[in-house]
Amino acid sequence: MSTAERLMSSLTARRGERVLAWLAVGAVGVSAVLSLVASPPDAEQGGLIRLMYVHVPAAWVAYLAFAVVFVASVAYLRTRKTRWDRVAAASAEVGVLFTALTIVLGSIWAKPVWGTWWTWDPRLTTTAILLVIYVGYLAVRRLPDNPARRARWAAVVGIVGFVDVPIVHLSVRWWRSLHQAPARLIGVPDVSGSMGVALGVGFIAFTLVYLYFMALRLRVGRLEERVVAEALSPRIGQPAEALMEEPARG
Amino acid sequence: MSALGQALAIAKKDLRIEVRGRHVAGTILPFAGTLLIAFGLSLGPGRSLLRQTAPGLLWLAVLFASVLAFRQAYQAEGEDGAFESLILAPIDKASVFLGKAAAVVVELLALEAVVVGLVVVLFDLPVGHAPVVLAGAFVLGTIGLAVVGSLFGALAEMPRTREAIFPLLVLPLCTPVLVAGVKATELATTGPAGQAGSWLGLLLAFDVVVTGVGSLLFVYLVED
Numbered sequence: 001m002s003t004a005e006r007l008m009s010s011l012t013a014r015r016g017e018r019v020l021a022w023l024a025v026g027a028v029g030v031s032a033v034l035s036l037v038a039s040p041p042d043a044e045q046g047g048l049i050r051l052m053y054v055h056v057p058a059a060w061v062a063y064l065a066f067a068v069v070f071v072a073s074v075a076y077l078r079t080r081k082t083r084w085d086r087v088a089a090a091s092a093e094v095g096v097l098f099t100a101l102t103i104v105l106g107s108i109w110a111k112p113v114w115g116t117w118w119t120w121d122p123r124l125t126t127t128a129i130l131l132v133i134y135v136g137y138l139a140v141r142r143l144p145d146n147p148a149r150r151a152r153w154a155a156v157v158g159i160v161g162f163v164d165v166p167i168v169h170l171s172v173r174w175w176r177s178l179h180q181a182p183a184r185l186i187g188v189p190d191v192s193g194s195m196g197v198a199l200g201v202g203f204i205a206f207t208l209v210y211l212y213f214m215a216l217r218l219r220v221g222r223l224e225e226r227v228v229a230e231a232l233s234p235r236i237g238q239p240a241e242a243l244m245e246e247p248a249r250g
Numbered sequence: 251m252s253a254l255g256q257a258l259a260i261a262k263k264d265l266r267i268e269v270r271g272r273h274v275a276g277t278i279l280p281f282a283g284t285l286l287i288a289f290g291l292s293l294g295p296g297r298s299l300l301r302q303t304a305p306g307l308l309w310l311a312v313l314f315a316s317v318l319a320f321r322q323a324y325q326a327e328g329e330d331g332a333f334e335s336l337i338l339a340p341i342d343k344a345s346v347f348l349g350k351a352a353a354v355v356v357e358l359l360a361l362e363a364v365v366v367g368l369v370v371v372l373f374d375l376p377v378g379h380a381p382v383v384l385a386g387a388f389v390l391g392t393i394g395l396a397v398v399g400s401l402f403g404a405l406a407e408m409p410r411t412r413e414a415i416f417p418l419l420v421l422p423l424c425t426p427v428l429v430a431g432v433k434a435t436e437l438a439t440t441g442p443a444g445q446a447g448s449w450l451g452l453l454l455a456f457d458v459v460v461t462g463v464g465s466l467l468f469v470y471l472v473e474d
Contacts (some may be wrong), residue, residue, distance in 0.1 A: 077467075077470055129422050129425050132418075132422040133419075133422045133423060135418070136415070136418045136419045136422065139412075139415055139418060140405070140415060140419070143412065143415065146474075148474075149473075149474060152470045152471065152473060153405055153470075153471060155470065156401075156405075156467045156470050156471055157402075157419065159463065159467060160401070160423065160460070160463055160464075160467065161423065163459060163463050164423050164426075164459075164460075167426045167452075167455065167456050167459065168422075168425045168426055170426070170452065171425060171426035171429040171430055171452055172425070172429060174429075174430075174433075174448065174449070174452070175429045175433060
C-alpha cells in the first residue's frame with residue numbers, strides 16, 4: 001500500500017499535475033491526428049469508424065475508473081485512511097463522466113450505422129445501468145455531514161456496485177439472446193495496422209486524461225479537507241494541521 | 251445464542267411487529283393492487299397484450315412493494331432509538347442484517363401470493379403449468395431483493411438521508427432479479443418451463459453473492 005500511496009502523492013503534487021496535463025494534451029493531439037487523418041476509412045462504415053477511437057477508449061476509462069473506486073473502497077475500509085476515500089470519490093466522478101460520454105458517443109455512432117440511437121444490446125444496457133449505479137454512489141456521497149460516515153457508506157456502495165456489475169451484465173446478455181435483434185448489428189470492425197495504432201494511442205491518451213482529472217480532483221479533495229480543518233481548528237483549539245491526515249500542498 | 255439464533259430472533263421480532271401493526275397487509279398490499287390496476291389501465295383492455303406483459307408488470311409491482319416494505323422495516327427501528335439499541339446489543343451485526351432480510355422475505359412472499367392471484371384475475375395469466383418453477387422464481391428472487399434492501403435500508407434510515415436514495419440504489423442493483431424473475435415467470439406460465447433452470451440458477455447466484463458481500467459489509471454501515 002505504501003508504494004502505491006507514495007506514487008499517488010508524487011503524481012498529484014503540483015509538478016506531477018502539470019506534467020500529466022502536458023502529456024495528456026500531447027497524447028490527445030497525437031490521437032486526434034492518427035484517428036482523423038492517418039487511419040483509413042472503414043470499408044463498411046467509411047469515416048464513421050473514427051468514432052471508435054474515442055468511444056472505445058472512453059468506455060475503457062469508465063471501467064478503469066470504477067475498478068479504482070472498488071480498490072480504493074476496499075483499501076479505505078481496511079486502512080481507514082482518508083486519502084483512499086478521496087481516491088474513490090475522485091474516480092467515481094470521473095467514471096460517471098466517462099460513462100455518460102461513452103453512451104453519448106455510442107449513440108452518435110449507432111444512429112447512422114445501426115439506424116437507431118439505442119438498442120437493447122447487452123453492452124449498452126449494462127453501461128446504462130452502470131451509470132445509474134454510480135450516480136447513486138455519488139448521491140450517497142452527498143448524504144451525511146459526518147465525513148467518516150460518508151466515507152464508510154460510500155465504500156460499501158462502491159464495493160457492492162462493482163461486484164454487482166458482472167451479474168447485471170450476465171443477466172442482460174441472457175435476456176437479450178432470447179429476443180430477436182431489432183436492428184442489424186454490425187460486428188466489431190477488423191482493427192489492424194494503422195487503425196490498431198490509432199486505437200492504442202487513443203487508449204493511452206484517454207488514460208492520461210483520466211490520470212490528470214484524478215490529480216486535479218484529488219487536489220480539490222485535499223483543499224476541501226483543509227477548509228474544513230481550518231474552520232474547525234479555532235473551535236477545537238488545535239492547529240489545522242493536526243486535524244488533517246496529511247498537510248495539503250499548494 | 252448462535253448467530254443463526256440471533257438472526258431468527260430478530261426476524262421473529264420484525265414479524266411480530268408486522269402481525270400487530272399490519273403495515274404490509276394494510277398499506278403496501280393495497281398499493282401493489284393499485285399499481286396493477288394502473289398498469290392495466292395504461293396498457294388498455296386488449297387481453298393478449300396484458301397477458302404478454304403480465305410477468306413484467308407482476309415483478310415491477312413486487313419490486314416497488316419491496317422498496318416500501320424495507321422503508322417500513324427500518325422506520326420501525328427509527329422510533330425511540332430502537333436501532334441504536336439493536337446495534338449496541340452484543341450480537342453479530344451480520345445477524346441483524348440477515349434477520350431483517352428474513353422477516354421481509356416472509357412478508358414479501360405472503361404479499362406475492364396475493365399479487366399473483368390478482369394478476370391471474372386481472373391479466374388472465376395461467377399459473378397452473380409449472381407451479382414449482384414459479385414458486386422457485388419467487389422465493390429466490392425475493393431473497394435477492396430482501397438482502398439488497400436489508401443492506402441499504404440501514405443506510406436510508408440514518409438521520410439526514412433523503413427518501414429517494416433507497417430506490418435509486420436498490421432498483422439498478424436488483425436488475426438481475428427483475429430480468430431473471432420476469433423470464434422465469436414467463437417460462438413457468440406461457441413458455442417451456444424446462445428452460446427456466448438457468449434463470450433460477452442466476453437468481454441463486456445473485457442471492458449467494460449479495461448475501462455474502464452484504465454480511466461482510468453491513469457492519470461498516472452501522473458502525474456509529
